[in-house]
Amino acid sequence: MSEFLKPSRNGHAVTYLCGHSLGLQPTGAQAYVQTELDRWASLAVEGHFVGEDPWMTFHESLAGPMGYIVGARPEQVSIQNTLSVNIHLMLASFYRPAGKRVKVLMEAPAFPSDQYAVETHLKVRGQVPERDIIEVAHDPANYLLGTDRILDLINRHQDELALVFLGGVQYISGEVLDMAAITRACRERGIACGWDLAHAVGNVDLQLEAWDPDFAVWCCYKYLNGGPGTLGGLFMPTRNQGPEVPRLAGWWGYKKETRFKMRKGFDPVPTADGWALSNPPVLAMAPLKASLPMFEAAGMPQLRQKSRQLVQRARKGLSAQGGWQVFTPDAAESGNMLTLYRPNARPAFDALMERNIVGDWREPGIIRVAFCPLYNTDADVDTLLAALAEA
Ligand SMILES: Cc1ncc(COP(=O)(O)O)c(C=O)c1O
Structure with missing residues (x-):
């Protein structure tokens, strides 16, 4: 996580599961932008x-x-x-x-x-x-x-x-x-x-x-x-x-x-x-x-392996809890994102947001969450599962 800036909501650190929409800011990003602002200031054309x-x-x-x-x-x-x-x-x-x-x-x-x-x-x-x-x-x-x-x-x-x-x-x-x-x-x-x-x-x-x-x-x-x-x-x-x-x-x-x-x-x-x-x-x-x-630097095969492991952890927890249909196929090649569905899922999504767990919402009852291997961890998966168990 140290290579990315962690967002906060209402003064609390966020469990960020929305990399399928907007990825987190790498810690080095500001310096790269600042360098170009400085070069513009000092060199112009x-x-x-x-x-x-x-x-x-x-x-x-x-x-x-x-x-x-x-x-x-x-x-x-x-x-x-x-x-x-x-x-x-x-x-x-x-x-x-x-x-x-x-x-x-x-x-x-x-x-x-x-x-x-x-x-x-x-x-x-x-x-x-x-x-x-x-x-x-x-x-x-x-x-x-x-x-x-x-x-x-x-x-x-x-x-x-x-x-x-x-x-x-x-x-x-x-x-x-x-x-x-x-x-x-x-x-x-x-x-x-x-x-x-x-x-x-x-x-x-x-x-x-x-x-x-x-x-x-x-x-x-x-x-x-x-x-x-x-x-x-x-x-x-x-x-x-x-x-x-x-x-x-x-x-x-x-x-x-x-x-x-x-x-x-x-x-x-x-x-x-x-x-x-x-x-x-x-x-x-x-x-x-x-x-x-x-x-x-991390290696795509290594990132894929970590992503599969995070996603499988989430799938296992969800199937033990029951109550959610996972649209995303459990295939040999499946990505970081899981799409969860149940009718009347909106209160569950709102409960996640109240706990500062950020995924996203799609009508008619879809919650999308992504486990990005560059910055998500087993603890993020467990935080989501615990919140869904009570939602
Ligand atoms: C599948 C797909 N196509 C097109 C777009 C539009 O991208 P942009 O706003 O960068 O043009 C998006 C944006 O999320 C997308 O997910």
Whole structure:
């Protein structure tokens, strides 16, 4: 816990189980931000070019640790924009309707931004969302999607699909899809495949280079502890990095060597950074310098092991107590988050908050709690179980 600042409520330390929404602040974050404020004060515009970590290339040192977390090489990842913006950028590049293949397969209900992005993007492109989006509906009893159901839909609609765009870890249930199998099924059928990894990154094992989707996008403020609203990340496989791939561009995606010649005609950086639009907001990015290296230092396999152990401890306690349905599948690959359900659960959620146990609430009776291996402990699990026993 010493590497993160612990929040308090009403003068009491919080048991923080909400890393699936906003990760805690790494203790080193303030110093990284302060350094950039100081550099701005003392160097002004020259901060772009001088010093140990000039702003021109500030994001580059994050690509190694980011790539480690998602199973990709540094040049295959880029930290830029925000998740919703990156979804639009990826749709512009990889939704390529042609002939009968005009449809997008996605989950329903998907996270609102994903829904709105696909719906409005299709409209901008002259398509009809009601006709051209194929939805995989959740099972209303437990919010689960099921990899098999998705594979079946991909198979049945293969001649009409231009793109499959799904969340790797489902945001309500915590279900982890078999991303390798779904990506393979798309690639074998010539369908573009993209992943929203907002709830997967820094949580479950990701091997993006090996799985080879057409793109993946994520945010950095949940399990990556980058701070509220900080930048998003994207994965671009090497095969898609060439200048022939169409895109919506900005000057920061232009080749570094000649960017300041300010020439006409877009000539992209030949890496994932070729999708960058703007010069990066260094103050928002600085906390990631404290956070991302922690994953490599701790080791993803070790973090996964601790996460499984915390989650299993919680599951065992919950099943001994009874009274809660756990939507999150107890699968070999399951993440940090558990989704608990019972009718009339609101008083239980309020009782947790009264005891300064912070998870989050979703209608109609869902409490989501996450056990983040970088900062949660067995004691946090036991505090939750004790409170639920009395709730
Ligand atoms: C699955 C998913 N998609 C999209 C978003 C939107 O992210 P942003 O507000 O960073 O654009 C979120 C945010 O929590 C999310 O969880």
